[in-house]
Amino acid sequence: MTAIELAKQAGFDIKVEGNGDKRTISGIYCGDLLSMVMGRAKADDAWITVMGNINSVAVGVLADVTCIILAEEITMNEQALQKAADEGVCIIHSHLPTFETAKKIAELAAL
Amino acid sequence: MDNILKLKYDVDGDDFTRAGEASASVKKTLKKMGVPADIIRKAAIALYEGEINMVIHADGGEIEVDISSNKIIMILKDKGKGIENIELAMQEGYSTAPDEVRSLGFGAGMGLPNMKKYSDEMRIESTLNIGTTVYMTVCIS
Numbered sequence: 654m655t656a657i658e659l660a661k662q663a664g665f666d667i668k669v670e671g672n673g674d675k676r677t678i679s680g681i682y683c684g685d686l687l688s689m690v691m692g693r694a695k696a697d698d699a700w701i702t703v704m705g706n707i708n709s710v711a712v713g714v715l716a717d718v719t720c721i722i723l724a725e726e727i728t729m730n731e732q733a734l735q736k737a738a739d740e741g742v743c744i745i746h747s748h749l750p751t752f753e754t755a756k757k758i759a760e761l762a763a764l
Numbered sequence: 765m766d767n768i769l770k771l772k773y774d775v776d777g778d779d780f781t782r783a784g785e786a787s788a789s790v791k792k793t794l795k796k797m798g799v800p801a802d803i804i805r806k807a808a809i810a811l812y813e814g815e816i817n818m819v820i821h822a823d824g825g826e827i828e829v830d831i832s833s834n835k836i837i838m839i840l841k842d843k844g845k846g847i848e849n850i851e852l853a854m855q856e857g858y859s860t861a862p863d864e865v866r867s868l869g870f871g872a873g874m875g876l877p878n879m880k881k882y883s884d885e886m887r888i889e890s891t892l893n894i895g896t897t898v899y900m901t902v903c904i905s
Contacts, residue, residue: 688816688874691809692881696801704869711784712869715791715808717801732781 654762656720656743663757666746673743676719687712705729710736724754769831777823786827787812807836807902810882813875814840836902846892
């Protein structure tokens, strides 16, 4: 399932489409410490975080995740959204808490 | 004799919004050269962690990246305060990063461990109040 299909089915808000219509989700990583994400997230994961700054976008690119999902109604700032658009990173906002966001993705993507 | 592509970057201190420019540029270059994605990911993450360390701890520095057909050599040189105890700094979770850096999501004490994890060879030379040089090699084949 692609990141865009998943966001639509889950009722999440797609802020930047990026490559989210081309890339599929093969796992989920939840975390906010950026080095932890780079050390432990896998390529093609959906990364769920509450860290909505420009560095999150850089980490998302480097860790090669399918999309960045901001949970807990946290929003990504404009500078970061612009960088995500430039880099082709899919950014999704979730109104749900982190655990419920991950649970919903796991159910929809049958992970 | 193998052709070597040499890239050089200056890293600004205290500018977290620009940190990552070197790793992003190296990533793009490696992609154009047709280097496998998993190798690119290793080199880019190791280099980004190094850039962030330079911004947090050393007020910036210089990066040289040498790319040949079988390896990527990354040399990160700063004139910061140096690392007092390298063995301790290499431990996961150990960090001397200030609180404002932690609020951005950095300072988890995983920077140097990640650099070691994602490079095939890593060496650190550091002298207190003189600076630190980190040598990392990522093998392509």
